[in-house]
Amino acid sequence: xxxxxYRLVAARQFEVQTVAETVTDNDIVVRPRFLSVCHADQRxxxxxxxxxxxxxxxxxxxxxxxxxxxxxxxxGEFKPGTLVTLIPNTPFxxxxxxKENYLPTSKFRSSGYDGFMQExxxxxxxxxxALPDGxxxxxxxxxxxxSVGVHGLTQLEAAMDADSNTIGxxxxxxxxxxxxxxxxxxxxxxxxxxxxxxxxxxDYFSFADKTYLVDDIPAxxxxxxxxECTGGRGSEMAxxxxxxxxxxxxxxxxxxxxxxxxxxDTRNVLAKGITLRxxxxxGRADFERALKILSASPVTRERxxxxxxxxxxxxxxxxxxxxxxxxxTNYWGKAVMEWxx
Ligand SMILES: NC(=O)C1=CN([C@@H]2O[C@H](COP(=O)(O)OP(=O)(O)OC[C@H]3O[C@@H](n4cnc5c(N)ncnc54)[C@H](OP(=O)(O)O)[C@@H]3O)[C@@H](O)[C@H]2O)C=CC1
Ligand SMILES: O=C(CO)[C@H](O)[C@H](O)COP(=O)(O)O
Ligand SMILES: [Zn+2]
Numbered sequence: 001x002x003x004x005x006y007r008l009v010a011a012r013q014f015e016v017q018t019v020a021e022t023v024t025d026n027d028i029v030v031r032p033r034f035l036s037v038c039h040a041d042q043r044x045x046x047x048x049x050x051x052x053x054x055x056x057x058x059x060x061x062x063x064x065x066x067x068x069x070x071x072x073x074x075x076g077e078f079k080p081g082t083l084v085t086l087i088p089n090t091p092f093x094x095x096x097x098x099k100e101n102y103l104p105t106s107k108f109r110s111s112g113y114d115g116f117m118q119e120x121x122x123x124x125x126x127x128x129x130a131l132p133d134g135x136x137x138x139x140x141x142x143x144x145x146x147s148v149g150v151h152g153l154t155q156l157e158a159a160m161d162a163d164s165n166t167i168g169x170x171x172x173x174x175x176x177x178x179x180x181x182x183x184x185x186x187x188x189x190x191x192x193x194x195x196x197x198x199x200x201x202x203d204y205f206s207f208a209d210k211t212y213l214v215d216d217i218p219a220x221x222x223x224x225x226x227x228e229c230t231g232g233r234g235s236e237m238a239x240x241x242x243x244x245x246x247x248x249x250x251x252x253x254x255x256x257x258x259x260x261x262x263x264x265d266t267r268n269v270l271a272k273g274i275t276l277r278x279x280x281x282x283g284r285a286d287f288e289r290a291l292k293i294l295s296a297s298p299v300t301r302e303r304x305x306x307x308x309x310x311x312x313x314x315x316x317x318x319x320x321x322x323x324x325x326x327x328x329t330n331y332w333g334k335a336v337m338e339w340x341x
Pocket of ligand 1: 038039040145148170171172173174175176195196197198201214229230231232233234235237238254255256257258279280281282
């Protein structure tokens with residue numbers, strides 16, 4: 001099968017490349033329908049990764065968040081037209097201990113392996129899951145990011161001590177909003193506090209029990225467990241505040257990606273017996289748990305629908321460039337394109 005792949009070839013430059021694809025019985029052919037942009041894609045689009053990384057990973061189709069429509073299933077398990085969520089992590093082996101998203105042999109779409117900006121995507125059979133009825137398509141486009149939040153909180157559940165009194169989230173952007181929404185499902189009896197840099201963004205977290213601007217946190221405030229969802233240079237200050245405000249023996253899940261190493265006050269990490277656990281990406285089990293939560297909780301779906309920011313139909317390369325540029329200046333929410341190439 002000949003496929004048209006929309007690859008980033010250099011910063012802000014896309015090219016359509018024709019690729020011959022082999023479709024085996026283990027594959028499903030999907031037509032992408034709604035695609036959502038992640039920070040990681042923007043770091044490639046703007047060329048802000050180190051040159052050595054860009055040389056290794058480009059040309060590459062961007063986007064690892066999306067929903068598509070089954071076009072062909074050689075085994076006939078999925079009917080043509082079935083709407084499916086797409087799992088970007090693609091394992092090529094298994095391990096009894098290491099989860100699929102941490103296996104060095106796994107490939108991750110839009111990070112050195114073509115993402116979903118293609119006419120058709122050939123997915124391994126276990127990398128698609130049928131969407132339950134009634135899901136908003138634009139919200140469904142970023143189920144991957146929801147599954148990342150699910151993964152982070154699942155790891156928190158596994159690592160934390162018995163104190164679930166107060167959960168603190170640092171970051172008032174997309175990942176912070178998704179994770180805060182999920183905290184209400186994972187820890188319904190806990191007090192949820194969100195820490196951010198913008199009052200106008202914190203106002204969206206109306207379901208949180210309390211929000212604080214990070215330059216106005218009461219000195220005596222204590223939290224039981226924490227999740228960092230900031231990234232970039234902001235991670236350093238967020239981790240410093242977590243170390244300051246978390247109770248002894250608390251656990252902090254670190255999710256924000258920073259290009260350069262950030263400083264951590266290890267003396268106090270040691271003194272307070274804090275567990276720092278990094279989490280990255282997600283696997284099929286996290287997608288399944290995300291779908292279960294979303295199916296069972298209309299209020300969660302509604303809150304996450306409020307995160308849809310920029311939306312537009314894209315049909316040409318210029319539309320794609322304009323869309324990525326638009327996302328860079330978009331203040332709130334996820335940018336979701338209707339993929340119409
Ligand atoms: N681990 C994983 O698998 C994943 C990680 N990520 C990463 O998560 C990070 C966040 O992504 P996303 O939510 O989309 O980005 P956003 O830009 O939407 O959100 C980050 C928000 O955090 C705010 N912020 C910055 N510093 C602090 C601080 N010290 N305390 C509290 N808030 C702060 C930012 O404000 P301001 O804009 O003013 O700096 C911004 O509003 C990125 O690094 C992204 O790459 C995303 C997906 C998956
Ligand atoms: O966004 C993510 C998962 O949803 C990850 O942060 C992303 O995959 C990191 O990739 P890269 O190493 O290419 O920046
Ligand atoms: Zn991502």
